[in-house]
Amino acid sequence: MFEKCEGIVIKNTDYGESNKILHIYTREFGKLSVMARGAKKPNSRLAAVSQIFTYGNFLFQPSRGLGTLQQGEIVSSMRYIREDIFKTAYAVYVIELLDKAVEDKKKNPFLFELLLRTLEYIDEGYDTEIITNIFEMKMLNVLGLYPSMDKCAVCGSRAGAFAFSIRENGLLCDRCFGRDPYRLPLSQPSIRLLRIFYFLDINRLGTISVKESTKKELRQAISMYYDEYSGLHLKSKRFLSQMEELKKGLKPDEG
Numbered sequence: 001m002f003e004k005c006e007g008i009v010i011k012n013t014d015y016g017e018s019n020k021i022l023h024i025y026t027r028e029f030g031k032l033s034v035m036a037r038g039a040k041k042p043n044s045r046l047a048a049v050s051q052i053f054t055y056g057n058f059l060f061q062p063s064r065g066l067g068t069l070q071q072g073e074i075v076s077s078m079r080y081i082r083e084d085i086f087k088t089a090y091a092v093y094v095i096e097l098l099d100k101a102v103e104d105k106k107k108n109p110f111l112f113e114l115l116l117r118t119l120e121y122i123d124e125g126y127d128t129e130i131i132t133n134i135f136e137m138k139m140l141n142v143l144g145l146y147p148s149m150d151k152c153a154v155c156g157s158r159a160g161a162f163a164f165s166i167r168e169n170g171l172l173c174d175r176c177f178g179r180d181p182y183r184l185p186l187s188q189p190s191i192r193l194l195r196i197f198y199f200l201d202i203n204r205l206g207t208i209s210v211k212e213s214t215k216k217e218l219r220q221a222i223s224m225y226y227d228e229y230s231g232l233h234l235k236s237k238r239f240l241s242q243m244e245e246l247k248k249g250l251k252p253d254e255g
Helices: 085-101 109-123 128-139 174-179 188-199 212-229 235-250
Strands: 003-015 019-026 030-036 055-061 067-076 162-165 170-173
Touching: 003 030, 003 085, 003 109, 019 085, 019 109, 030 055, 085 109, 085 128, 085 235, 109 128, 128 188, 128 212, 162 174, 162 188, 170 174, 188 212
Parallel strands: 030 067
Antiparallel strands: 003 019, 003 055, 019 030, 055 067, 162 170
């Protein structure tokens, strides 16, 4: 018996002289692994569809262990991600974050749609850093994390100026600042964007334009929150930080 699925290749591993093991995040089955026999051969019909980031339709034979890929049809190769080292760095981080956050064969169509749209936005040339921030905020619930992003985490107020508190797990209104002397005094635009990113339907994303100073605050807040609560230590995160430093070095001097 064969099964069909819509999926994205999130990892591939060489197996033997000519085979690959594909880890695919699918709409129908969640994360699954299949053997793509002969996929390392350049003339193999499975070679192209086995590339990381590939979005396509797959036909596989399931088993108790490793299934076997029979055929695949590419919907999008996400070629512009692979052709740009900065886009690749962000996309690899997104994929590793998802891979570490979910168990095998746990169906989650919402998460599949989130991953697909995130990679498509990166491929289409949207601001990679902001798209990644949105993905990080949307992944919090998947990780079992529920920061208070629509009201003060202490008193429940929805009015006034806000800071972001790692210790209090969310926003902190100006009347409750004393509860956390180590709160992050983010600018109000950064606070507003954190709220938007957390609640946003990613399919309704419009034009994005964010100042570099705001991006820095967003990066700091999200990174500190993940370090405190997620328990994840991702290799791709370190590489991404190196890429961000490289990008800064490549920018022309201002003024």
